[in-house]
Amino acid sequence: MITSLVARAIDGDIRAAARLMRLVDDRDPAHNEAMGLIYPRTGRAHIVGITGAPGAGKSTLTDTLIAKFRKDGKTVGVVAIDPSSPFTGGAILGDRIRMADHALDEGVFIRSIATRGHLGGLSVSAMDIAAIMDAMGKDVVIIETVGVGQDEVEIASVADTCIVVTVPGMGDDIQAIKAGILEIADIFVVNKADRDGVDRTVKDLEMMMELTARRSGWNPPVLKTIATSVAGVDELVGSINSHLEFGKGELREIKRNARLFHAAQGVIKERISAKLSYGNLSKAIADSENNPYKAVEILWNTLLR
Amino acid sequence: MITSLVARAIDGDIRAAARLMRLVDDRDPAHNEAMGLIYPRTGRAHIVGITGAPGAGKSTLTDTLIAKFRKDGKTVGVVAIDPSSPFTGGAILGDRIRMADHALDEGVFIRSIATRGHLGGLSVSAMDIAAIMDAMGKDVVIIETVGVGQDEVEIASVADTCIVVTVPGMGDDIQAIKAGILEIADIFVVNKADRDGVDRTVKDLEMMMELTARRSGWNPPVLKTIATSVAGVDELVGSINSHLEFGKGELREIKRNARLFHAAQGVIKERISAKLSYGNLSKAIADSENNPYKAVEILWNTLLR
Numbered sequence: 001m002i003t004s005l006v007a008r009a010i011d012g013d014i015r016a017a018a019r020l021m022r023l024v025d026d027r028d029p030a031h032n033e034a035m036g037l038i039y040p041r042t043g044r045a046h047i048v049g050i051t052g053a054p055g056a057g058k059s060t061l062t063d064t065l066i067a068k069f070r071k072d073g074k075t076v077g078v079v080a081i082d083p084s085s086p087f088t089g090g091a092i093l094g095d096r097i098r099m100a101d102h103a104l105d106e107g108v109f110i111r112s113i114a115t116r117g118h119l120g121g122l123s124v125s126a127m128d129i130a131a132i133m134d135a136m137g138k139d140v141v142i143i144e145t146v147g148v149g150q151d152e153v154e155i156a157s158v159a160d161t162c163i164v165v166t167v168p169g170m171g172d173d174i175q176a177i178k179a180g181i182l183e184i185a186d187i188f189v190v191n192k193a194d195r196d197g198v199d200r201t202v203k204d205l206e207m208m209m210e211l212t213a214r215r216s217g218w219n220p221p222v223l224k225t226i227a228t229s230v231a232g233v234d235e236l237v238g239s240i241n242s243h244l245e246f247g248k249g250e251l252r253e254i255k256r257n258a259r260l261f262h263a264a265q266g267v268i269k270e271r272i273s274a275k276l277s278y279g280n281l282s283k284a285i286a287d288s289e290n291n292p293y294k295a296v297e298i299l300w301n302t303l304l305r
Numbered sequence: 306m307i308t309s310l311v312a313r314a315i316d317g318d319i320r321a322a323a324r325l326m327r328l329v330d331d332r333d334p335a336h337n338e339a340m341g342l343i344y345p346r347t348g349r350a351h352i353v354g355i356t357g358a359p360g361a362g363k364s365t366l367t368d369t370l371i372a373k374f375r376k377d378g379k380t381v382g383v384v385a386i387d388p389s390s391p392f393t394g395g396a397i398l399g400d401r402i403r404m405a406d407h408a409l410d411e412g413v414f415i416r417s418i419a420t421r422g423h424l425g426g427l428s429v430s431a432m433d434i435a436a437i438m439d440a441m442g443k444d445v446v447i448i449e450t451v452g453v454g455q456d457e458v459e460i461a462s463v464a465d466t467c468i469v470v471t472v473p474g475m476g477d478d479i480q481a482i483k484a485g486i487l488e489i490a491d492i493f494v495v496n497k498a499d500r501d502g503v504d505r506t507v508k509d510l511e512m513m514m515e516l517t518a519r520r521s522g523w524n525p526p527v528l529k530t531i532a533t534s535v536a537g538v539d540e541l542v543g544s545i546n547s548h549l550e551f552g553k554g555e556l557r558e559i560k561r562n563a564r565l566f567h568a569a570q571g572v573i574k575e576r577i578s579a580k581l582s583y584g585n586l587s588k589a590i591a592d593s594e595n596n597p598y599k600a601v602e603i604l605w606n607t608l609l610r
Contacts, residue, residue, distance in 0.1 A: 032598050035596075035597075035598050036596050036598050036599055039594075039595050039596040039597060039598070040594045040595055040596060042595070043595070053359065054358065127597075257587060257590070260590045260595055260597050260600075261583065261586055261587060261590065261597075263597035264586055264589075264590060264597035264598075264600050264601055265578075265581070265586070267597055267598055267601045268577060268581065268601050268604075268605075269574065269577075271601065271605070272573060272574075272577065273570075276570070276573065278566065281566055281569055281570070282562060282566060284569075285562070285565045285566065285569060289344075289345045290344050290345055290347070290348070290565055291340075291341050291344040291345060292340075292344060292432075292565050292566075292568035292569035292572055293337050293340050293341050293344070293569075293572055294341055295565075295569050296569055296572045296573050296576065299573075300573075300576070
């Protein structure tokens, strides 16, 4: 049954794909078998990460990128990591609104995952859903992460091409996005470039980039966009395609392995969290005079097998 | 040697404490023994978490809180989780600048930890350093987290009292802080309350709070502050103290256990990350036809013991 669901999803059956992604997002036990069939079918799509501070306009930018890629004849998948609260149902509602723009276009598939209840971190769910889209034959898979937490930075860092979005004069936010972001950005976008201070922000970023060592030999451009009016988006897609060309071969292989490594780490975290119940660990902590280090020692040999 | 270092730190030797915290932050193997001696000495301090979006003025608010607590005769420790980039040395520089304000005051201890290179997530380092400050006899330990990533939310959620800081009219950021934040906030602060839109933001938050179920019976107040001019800070400290009173007994015990649980989970993650080298995991992924799920299956029984 899982075999046929996977086969149908790979064949382009949207309902089957959505069902599969729900299994992944719910961490339903059946997803293990499903993903075992999916992963060997991946490796063709160009995985593009988009990250940056809240309010930078990443969703709008993603939407304009989708339109441009479609015009160029490419199919697109989007995994949006959405920090919406569970009681507003934001993620699902957001999907519906965003999907409506592309509702008649079978070449676009958008899926949000919420940032809660993922024992293995977000990485594994995001990687799994991107893998499904890859196996479905999407040419480009965009992973859009809202916020700049460690998880989101890690996810963006394993994309083939990582875009970091900021806006003019974010002040403290520039500080915030510095957290490991400079090192992972392949392309910098200063969005809302009709705002005051855009040239200053571009200069600041260019200066920061110069101080950042890169082994790959790629020099990340700093681009200006106004996503609401599509300004600068052609240049952005040009840079994305140039980076894809640049990375062909070894760099691409490294990134792919990093994604698989990430997914595997997430699976391990999940397995361990499932084995370590609150009750077990709490008892061990109490038994060790409130010493978490000793508690781990007590549990390690008895539980993790 | 570790025993005497710990003894000196607990006795109030600042250099010994700083040395101990460096062992923790570097995850030096010696920190295991040290923390084993520290944890049984904890449980007295009031742990206060401060979190919120970048640019909300958390550091300034923390500084005014320190001054107020000191005036009330309480000693204060601060663990600041700082997303600064490693090559700017932001965290250490920031400490020096911030410590300068309280340089002559032995009742204040501030320590930043960077958001990078923590295999077990931030939780365990933050919990460890807060535990050292607790064992040193600090009356209040403030854990200040910048940003709203999953890690930061988790750390704030295990404080005895969790303060969520926002500013008027943050728009998209209000969306962002909704990610699990409403449920964990014991006190909401709208900082920079001299800005336009403050009453609207307070109303929005109050409305959101009403929709949020709480089992504890505590109704989180929404307070206005202007940290730069100390306005509203007396009321904030009043609320913090009220919440401390409210939580005495069972609630406090629950939170403390949650912190120990968090630290133990972090220790486990670290141990596992240390055992799973990139080489080992990558080989298993290759051996399993790029299937991370199967790779975990292969490694589980051979490595995790």
